[in-house]
Amino acid sequence: MSTREWLRRLVAFDTTSRNSNLALIETVRDALAAQGVTSELSYAPEGGKANLFATLPAHDGATQGGIVLSGHTDVVPVDGQDWGSDPFSLTEKDGKLYGRGTADMKGFIAASLALVPHFLSLRRTKPLHLAFSYDEEVGCLGAPVMLAALKQRGVRPEGCVVGEPTGMRVVVAHKGMNLYRCRVHGKAAHSSLTTRGCNAIEHAARLICHLRDLADQFKSQGPYDECYDVPFTTLSTNLIAGGIAVNTIPDACEFSYEFRNLPGMSPDGIQRRVEAYIQTELLPRMRRDHDAARVEIEAMPVAVLALEASEREAITRLVRALTGDKGTSKVSYGTEGGQFQNAGIPAVVCGPGHIEQAHRADEYIDIAQLTACEDFLRKLAGSLVD
Incomplete structure (x- = not known):
C-alpha cells in the first residue's frame, strides 16, 4: 500500500482526542501482522485507547537498540471550522492532500507504514521500531504509558525521530x-x-x-x-x-x-x-x-516535557547528515520528544508538512513533503545496513 493509500485510510478514522483510536490502531496492528511484524499494545487506563509499538528486527533477529519512528494517532477537533471538503476524507487539489491530520501527523505515520516492506527487505544490522501513541494533542498522555511498558520489557532503542511537521527540517529543541x-x-x-x-x-x-x-x-x-x-x-x-x-x-x-x-x-x-x-x-x-x-x-494531566537534543548524540548527527540540514531550529510548540529523551532515548523532531497548516480548517500536506519524507526514511533505514 502506498503512502497516499495509507494516508487516505488513516484520515478516514475520526481519531479526535475525545474519541477512541482503537479502530486505527487495530488496523495498523493487523496490517503489520500480515507482514510478519508483531505489535505490542499499551492501553489507556480506561481501556478505550491504545499505543502501538512494533519492532522490525535486524537481519539476525536482534530487537535491542535501533531507531524509533514516532507519531501520534489523535487529531484536534473540526468543530466550528469551515472546511471546503470532508475533513475525514482525503482530498487532492493542486499538489496538496487535504484532511484532518494530514500534516499533524498522519502523513508521517502513512509514509512509515508504506515503507515497511522496504524496511523488511533490507539486511539491517539494527532494528527499526514504530511507536504510535494516543492523546498527544491533549497533553502527551499516551506516550508515558508506552514508555513505561518499554521499560518494563527492557526495550531500549538508541534514538528516536518524532515525525511532527517541521518541513523536513531538524528541530533539536522545544519548550x-x-x-x-x-x-x-x-x-x-x-x-x-x-x-x-x-x-x-x-x-x-x-x-x-x-x-x-x-x-x-x-x-x-x-x-x-x-x-x-x-x-x-x-x-x-x-x-x-x-x-x-x-x-x-x-x-x-x-x-x-x-x-x-x-x-x-x-x-x-x-x-x-x-x-x-x-x-x-x-x-x-x-x-x-x-x-x-x-x-x-x-x-493538570499534561506531560509535555521540554526537549533539548545534544548535537553529540548519534541520532542528531545522523538525521542532520541525511537531511543536509545544518541549521539550529527550535520551536515553541510541544512534542513527545521530551518524553523519549527523559526516558533515556535521545530524540530529534523531523517530519513532513508545516505546523502552520495544522489544527486549522482545510488542513493539508504538500505531496512533495510526503515524497521528501519517504526519501528520508529510505536513507534512515539504509544507514542501518552493514
Whole structure:
C-alpha cells in the first residue's frame, strides 16, 4: 500500500482526542501482522485507547537498540471550522492532500507504514521500531504509558525521530508546557455589604496579575534563547469563571494558567514562585476578610516535557547528515520528544508538512513533503545496513 493509500485510510478514522483510536490502531496492528511484524499494545487506563509499538528486527533477529519512528494517532477537533471538503476524507487539489491530520501527523505515520516492506527487505544490522501513541494533542498522555511498558520489557532503542511537521527540517529543541487549574474560595455576601464578604474574583485577579508580573519579568530579564520565535519562558491565564449575579459578592472563582518553559528552566521552580506568593501575600490578605478563605491549585494531566537534543548524540548527527540540514531550529510548540529523551532515548523532531497548516480548517500536506519524507526514511533505514 502506498503512502497516499495509507494516508487516505488513516484520515478516514475520526481519531479526535475525545474519541477512541482503537479502530486505527487495530488496523495498523493487523496490517503489520500480515507482514510478519508483531505489535505490542499499551492501553489507556480506561481501556478505550491504545499505543502501538512494533519492532522490525535486524537481519539476525536482534530487537535491542535501533531507531524509533514516532507519531501520534489523535487529531484536534473540526468543530466550528469551515472546511471546503470532508475533513475525514482525503482530498487532492493542486499538489496538496487535504484532511484532518494530514500534516499533524498522519502523513508521517502513512509514509512509515508504506515503507515497511522496504524496511523488511533490507539486511539491517539494527532494528527499526514504530511507536504510535494516543492523546498527544491533549497533553502527551499516551506516550508515558508506552514508555513505561518499554521499560518494563527492557526495550531500549538508541534514538528516536518524532515525525511532527517541521518541513523536513531538524528541530533539536522545544519548550515544555505546564498547565494548572486554580480555585479561589472566598465568602458570598450581598454586594451592598462588601465588608461581610470575601470577593473571590478580586483576589483571583491579584494572583493573575502576579502571574503576568512573572511573565513580564521573564520577558525583560530572561533567560533567553534567540533560536525560538518567542525566546523566553511564557506564562498566560487563558480561562476564567466566577460569580453568580451582579449584586452578589462571589465566593468562588476558577481559572487556568499555563507556562511554557525553556529547556533547562525548572517548571517546578516556576510553580514554587507562584505558590510562595499565595502563601505569603495572597492568603493573609484574603483571611483578613474571611478566616476560612483558601486557594487550591491542581496540576493538570499534561506531560509535555521540554526537549533539548545534544548535537553529540548519534541520532542528531545522523538525521542532520541525511537531511543536509545544518541549521539550529527550535520551536515553541510541544512534542513527545521530551518524553523519549527523559526516558533515556535521545530524540530529534523531523517530519513532513508545516505546523502552520495544522489544527486549522482545510488542513493539508504538500505531496512533495510526503515524497521528501519517504526519501528520508529510505536513507534512515539504509544507514542501518552493514
